């Protein structure tokens with residue numbers, strides 16, 4: 495199984511161990527710092543920590559951690575150029591599988607500028623992006639994202655993450671890959687299965703988005719096991735368990 499969106503820096507070694515024991519072999523860890531960042535070198539330190547330290551911690555428990563780095567909308571800084579420069583190096587050296595997570599939260603001018611620039615870098619380097627959609631005002635912010643993305647990047651290179659029943663109608667007929675996040679207070683296992691039931695297994699990735707906020711590090715494993723218990727076809731379960739993610743990110 496692949497958990498396609500986590501925040502390993504916020505989690506313990508015990509979580510990595512339990513994930514591995516529950517059948518999760520690989521996870522993609524994304525950028526997000528939960529406290530204010532007022533200088534670009536502090537953000538860079540956070541990103542390098544994920545790349546160099548958390549991957550090592552997870553590997554000691556068997557969990558193969560792939561990395562997505564970028565500027566999360568809530569970490570939008572005044573002078574992002576240093577991060578953009580590093581981004582080209584990470585991509586060139588194949589240290590990251592995507593730029594992410596990026597996106598919009600409060601729709602400030604700085605957020606929108608940084609979001610557009612990261613989409614342009616993805617287009618220039620033929621990279622994938624993982625796009626966060628917020629808990630609050632999800633539909634309103636998603637509409638702005640859907641307006642901006644096609645002006646900068648082919649839709650097929652972007653994951654729209656944390657989709658739920660409320661907003662899925664906006665994205666299902668477009669060319670995005672869609673992320674389903676099974677997390678307390680957001681979407682439970684039954685809700686995730688309901689989406690897959692209605693819209694098929696082809697265009698979705700599954701994740702826990704485990705972070706410093708209430709999360710379940712085993713939610714991917716629980717969803718896959720429930721699909722299995724309910725008798726879904728193995729070929730469908732394989733897609734959402736790992737195949738879609740390994741094909742999409744080439745991991």
Ligand SMILES: [Zn+2]
Nearest residue numbers: 524526595703
């Ligand atoms: Zn996240």
